[in-house]
Amino acid sequence: MKKTILSTALLALLASPVLAQDVVRMGTEGAYPPYNFIDDNGQVAGFERDLGDELCKRAALTCEWVTNDWDSIIPNLVSGNYDTIMAGMSITDERKEVIDFTQDYYPPTESIYIAPEDGVDLKTGVIAAQTGTIQAGYVAETGATLLEFATGDETIAAVKNGEADAVFADKDFLLPYTEDGSLKVVGDPVALGGGIGMGLRKSDTALKDKFDAAITAMKEDGSLNTLLVKYFGKDVTQY
Structure with a gap:
């Protein structure tokens, strides 16, 4: 879906002051291509790296990427080792009992x-x-x-x-x-699942709102679809 004009409320949210935290730590697995992987330079790469960097830019946040094994990725979010999960994680009712999610940035697949x-x-x-x-x-x-x-x-x-x-x-x-x-x-x-979204602690409502606004903006201007096609091909389901 493409729209040339964002709502006043959305613009206001995107332009709001940076959250109190200086750095938002973006947690990922780094072992689930093409969503996320470690490139030849030892850096996090893939669809979620490109998307996450753009979301942070639009939300006026300073973000750093950290990796964590999948089997402990939710407990380490809850304990504060990082602030978000971007790791090909499907939105499910069971997970929502423990953490919160943004809207999906990859449709149900x-x-x-x-x-x-x-x-x-x-x-x-x-x-x-x-x-x-x-x-x-x-x-x-x-x-x-x-x-x-x-x-x-x-x-x-x-x-x-x-x-x-x-x-x-x-x-x-x-x-x-x-x-x-x-x-x-x-x-x-x-x-299976309700699409893929960014996981956050339930207490981080302001951070969730910022990322939700940025995801909405990327859906509306078509840039999220561009990334989907880049990594998953022209047959991928788009917004």
């Missing part, structure tokens, strides 16, 4: 299974998924044997070495692993 060959029994087989993800929760309810790993790369390795029959994860993360033909999409895609 599909999760898929990939495996070395067709014929995998996805209901009774051994399925690898990353610990603490909505995909792991889904597999646990299907009747299949869930094999959890700390990182997405470990789930891929488990399938390639025969430890698991298939991997279940976000489509955009898994599809690149099918490009060499060693793994293929099996079964039907599954729609």
Whole structure:
């Protein structure tokens, strides 16, 4: 959606004074391409790095990026080790019991299974998924044997070495692993979650409002769609 004029309220919010904190620490995993990863220079890169930097600019905030293992990314936000989570995190009711979210900056998407060959029994087989993800929760309810790993790369390795029959994860993360033909999409895609948003502590309402306003502005001027296409291709669902 594109609009050339933002509402007066939105402009006022974006122009409001910087929050009391000097630096906003942006927490990410750095291991979930193309959302976030570590580049050859050892820096956080990817869709969420580009988006987060632009959101901070529009919100007049000074932001720094820090990385944290996925399995403790919410507890470390709550304990104050950083101020936001931008890590391909789907908005769910369960997570909203512990933290708050901005509006989504990536629309609800599909999760898929990939495996070395067709014929995998996805209901009774051994399925690898990353610990603490909505995909792991889904597999646990299907009747299949869930094999959890700390990182997405470990789930891929488990399938390639025969430890698991298939991997279940976000489509955009898994599809690149099918490009060499060693793994293929099996079964039907599954729609999970309510889109991807930025996680924040429930007490940080002013910070949430600033980022929400910046996300709205990027949706309205089309710049968020530009980033989506850059990282996920022209077929990505846009705003």
